[in-house]
Amino acid sequence: MEQSNDESEINIIELFYVIKSKLLIIILTALVFGIGAGVFTHYMITPMYSSSSSVYVLSKEAVISYSDFMVGTSLTSDYMEMIKSDTVMERVLNNLGLEDELSVSQLREGISISNPTDTRMLNITAVNKDPRLAKAIADEVAEVSVQRISEIMDVEEPNIYEHGKISEYPISPNLKKNVFIAGMLGAVIAAAIFIVLHLMDDRIHSPEDVEKYLKLNVLAAIPVEDGKVEQIRIDERKRLGLIK
Numbered sequence: 670m671e672q673s674n675d676e677s678e679i680n681i682i683e684l685f686y687v688i689k690s691k692l693l694i695i696i697l698t699a700l701v702f703g704i705g706a707g708v709f710t711h712y713m714i715t716p717m718y719s720s721s722s723s724v725y726v727l728s729k730e731a732v733i734s735y736s737d738f739m740v741g742t743s744l745t746s747d748y749m750e751m752i753k754s755d756t757v758m759e760r761v762l763n764n765l766g767l768e769d770e771l772s773v774s775q776l777r778e779g780i781s782i783s784n785p786t787d788t789r790m791l792n793i794t795a796v797n798k799d800p801r802l803a804k805a806i807a808d809e810v811a812e813v814s815v816q817r818i819s820e821i822m823d824v825e826e827p828n829i830y831e832h833g834k835i836s837e838y839p840i841s842p843n844l845k846k847n848v849f850i851a852g853m854l855g856a857v858i859a860a861a862i863f864i865v866l867h868l869m870d871d872r873i874h875s876p877e878d879v880e881k882y883l884k885l886n887v888l889a890a891i892p893v894e895d896g897k898v899e900q901i902r903i904d905e906r907k908r909l910g911l912i913k
Contacts, residue, residue, distance in 0.1 A: 687867045688860055695859045702855025703848045714842045718800035720833035722811035724748075726789040748791055749782045751821065752814040760813045765805060780810060790830060800836045807833035 688695065726745055751757065758773045767776070783792045793814070795806035811829050819826040 684864055684867070687863055691859070691863045695856050695863075698859035699852040699856040702858075703852035706851030707844060707848045710842050710844050710847045715798050716839035717796050717798055717841045718803045718836040718838075719794055719796045719840045720800065720804035720807045720836055721792050721794040721831075722807040722833045723830040724791045724793065724811055724815060725828040725830045726791065745784045745789065745791060748814070748818060748827075749784065751818055752782055752791070752793065752810065753777055753780065754817070757810065757813050757817050760817075761806065761809045764809055764813065776806070780806070795833070796840070804833040804835050 726748060755773055758776050762768050762771060762773065762776060771779075779796045781794045781796075783794070784790065785792065793807055793810050795803045795810065797803040797806060811832070815826040815829060818824075
């Protein structure tokens with residue numbers, strides 16, 4: 670058991686030094702991946718903008734009581750379904766003159782409805798590559814929705830609490846996030862390649878390798894300067910008659 674732990678520890682140390690020796694290449698690979706992701710994100714991905722309008726579930730004539738709040742809470746789920754209905758989507762497209770640009774399903778995919786916890790508010794968020802169009806869609810969905818809710822529920826129209834604003838900054842893509850993820854991915858891939866190459870390398874590089882792989886004890890070692898290694902190889906090939 671102790672021998673196995675020692676071998677495992679040695680392997681981890683070896684891998685650490687392998688990564689350390691190739692650290693510059695790993696960093697350069699991370700930079701290349703990061704820069705590539707940044708260029709792709711900036712030039713190839715269309716920025717998307719969002720805008721949100723808010724609707725208050727209870728109508729103007731409602732008496733504020735505990736029962737009213739309970740009813741309002743239960744109605745939010747119904748209203749969320751009504752807002753994204755085909756009828757509402759078709760009216761929005763018709764009112765904005767977008768019938769030739771977007772289908773009902775495409776418009777619905779670009780709209781999300783959320784209900785903040787413990788509130789009777791519905792936030793209608795539209796996402797589009799044009800920030801002005803995103804605001805127009807969010808506002809129009811809110812307007813058409815309160816009209817449709819009034820028709821179906823036979824009640825006074827709910828209040829539009831807040832209209833959307835034109836966003837100055839896109840919500841996607843996230844340039845910094847993409848660059849960071851790509852850089853980390855590049856570093857991991859480079860490190861993994863060096864580790865795999867090291868593990869697949871079964872050549873003898875040192876006396877320790879002789880003991881480790883051949884299970885033989887090294888009695889002596891002859892030090893050779895790096896500049897003389899190639900000359901020794903040539904002399905050995907001449908001795909064997911492989912070259913003249």
